Amino acid sequence: MAGLLVSHLNIKPGQCIGIKGIVPQDCKSFVINIGKDCSNLMLHLNARFDHEGDVNTIVCNSTVAEVWGEEQRETTFPFHQGDGAEICFSFDKSEVTVKLPGGHEFKFPNRQSLDEVNYIAVNGFHAKGLNFD
Amino acid sequence: MSKFEVRDLDIHKGQTMKIKGQIAGHAQGFSINLGKSSSDLGLHFNPRLNDSVIVCNSKKGDSWGSEERHNHMSFHKGSDIKFSVQLHGDKFEVKLPDGHEISFPNRHGYDKITYMSVEGDFKVTSFKYD
Numbered sequence: 001m002a003g004l005l006v007s008h009l010n011i012k013p014g015q016c017i018g019i020k021g022i023v024p025q026d027c028k029s030f031v032i033n034i035g036k037d038c039s040n041l042m043l044h045l046n047a048r049f050d051h052e053g054d055v056n057t058i059v060c061n062s063t064v065a066e067v068w069g070e071e072q073r074e075t076t077f078p079f080h081q082g083d084g085a086e087i088c089f090s091f092d093k094s095e096v097t098v099k100l101p102g103g104h105e106f107k108f109p110n111r112q113s114l115d116e117v118n119y120i121a122v123n124g125f126h127a128k129g130l131n132f133d
Numbered sequence: 134m135s136k137f138e139v140r141d142l143d144i145h146k147g148q149t150m151k152i153k154g155q156i157a158g159h160a161q162g163f164s165i166n167l168g169k170s171s172s173d174l175g176l177h178f179n180p181r182l183n184d185s186v187i188v189c190n191s192k193k194g195d196s197w198g199s200e201e202r203h204n205h206m207s208f209h210k211g212s213d214i215k216f217s218v219q220l221h222g223d224k225f226e227v228k229l230p231d232g233h234e235i236s237f238p239n240r241h242g243y244d245k246i247t248y249m250s251v252e253g254d255f256k257v258t259s260f261k262y263d
Contacts, residue, residue, distance in 0.1 A: 005140040020261070126143075129261025131153075 004122040004130075007037075011117040011132055017089045019120075021127040025082040030124030034089055034096075034117050039066045042114045043089070043096045047079055047125075062111050069111055078102040085125075091117070137251040138171075144246040144262050149219040154257040156182075158211035163253030167218060167225070167246050168192070175243045176218065176225045180208045189237045198240060207231040213258075220246055 011017060019032060029051035035041035041063045048054040058074040078101045079085055088099040093115065095107045120130070144150055144167075152165065162181040168174035174192040181188060185206040191198040207229045208214065214230040222244065224236045251257050 003141040005138075007138045007140075008136045018259075128263055129259065131259030133258060 003124065004120070004127040006120040006130065007118065009118045009120065009132070013092045013115060014090065016131075016133050017117065017120065018086060018129075018131045018133070019088075019122065019125075019127055020084070020086040020129045020131075021122075021125050022084050023079055023081055024124070024126055027081050027124060031122070032087065032125065033119070033121040033123075035063075035119050036112075036114055036116070037119050038121065040064060040112065040114070042091065042110055042112065042117065043098070043108050045087075045098065047077070049079070049081060058106075060108050062108075064112055072108060074106050076100065076104045076106065078104055137257055139249045139260075140247065142247050142249055142262070144220055146220055146222055146244045148262055149217050150246075150249070150260060150262045151215065151217045152251075152257060153213070153215040153259045154251075154255050155213050156208055156210055157254040157256070160210045160254035163251065163255035165218070165255075166248075166250045166252070167220075168241075168243065168248050169246075170248050171250060173241070174248075175220075175239055175241055175246065176227075176237055178218070178227060178237075180206065182206070182208060182210060187235065189235075191237075191240045193241060201237060203235050205229065205233050205235065207233060 029048045032045045033041050034043050044061045046059045048057050056077040060072045062069045085101045090097050093113045099105050161183050164179040166174050167176045172195045177190045179188040187203040189201045217228045219226045226236045228234050
């Protein structure tokens with residue numbers, strides 16, 4: 001499965017994480033996790049084309065020591081199978097801002113008030129490039 | 134010392150990895166490692182700024198191969214740079230910031246790179262491959 005795992009990062013509030021890549025033609029769902037490590041995710045973003053009963057929905061959540069929080073759903077869904085896409089993340093102590101293709105934007109609470117991102121994992125999305133500005 | 138690690142990459146023969154970043158003002162050196170895991174590297178690329186030398190090597194099952202040294206130094210302390218590495222069937226071709234190219238044999242015959250790490254006094258600001 002197309003993916004990428006980046007660790008030992010040191011991204012601070014105000015910096016932007018950009019992930020550019022291609023949505024596979026047969027994609028049912030893809031995931032981008034950002035956080036402290038695999039057990040403490042500031043944001044789990046799951047774009048579902050057709051997965052677990054959701055169609056064209058972004059499901060977001062977070063974890064604290066592997067325990068999931070409450071899901072948040074976005075109905076904006078600017079992704080297309082087989083197309084390129086870029087997603088950007090920035091954060092401060094209170095929330096994460098997610099910029100989607102086409103200029104759409106939404107926010108998700110930074111529930112643990114994490115002040116650093118050290119871990120990024122991508123699954124089901126063919127990431128071709130990352131930038132940290 | 135910082136260590137930046139990327140797993141599950143999918144760089145195929147013919148593809149190029151482009152890396153941008155900043156060399157620390159106090160930098161002594163850094164290394165970029167490309168391969169299958171931290172124990173199996175097709176290319177360990179290690180510019181040593183204080184000695185004005187780039188040391189390249191490979192690693193298999195945690196054992197280093199024999200070093201190759203290049204005296205062309207185009208990395209400078211405190212600078213923003215970009216360079217690229219292209220994977221070929223028989224070699225890695227590294228394009229340095231000043232355009233000079235050095236190559237290193239693809240000793241393990243890798244046709245795919247899945248692992249990259251960056252260690253030392255270099256901060257990656259972006260990477261991409263195609």
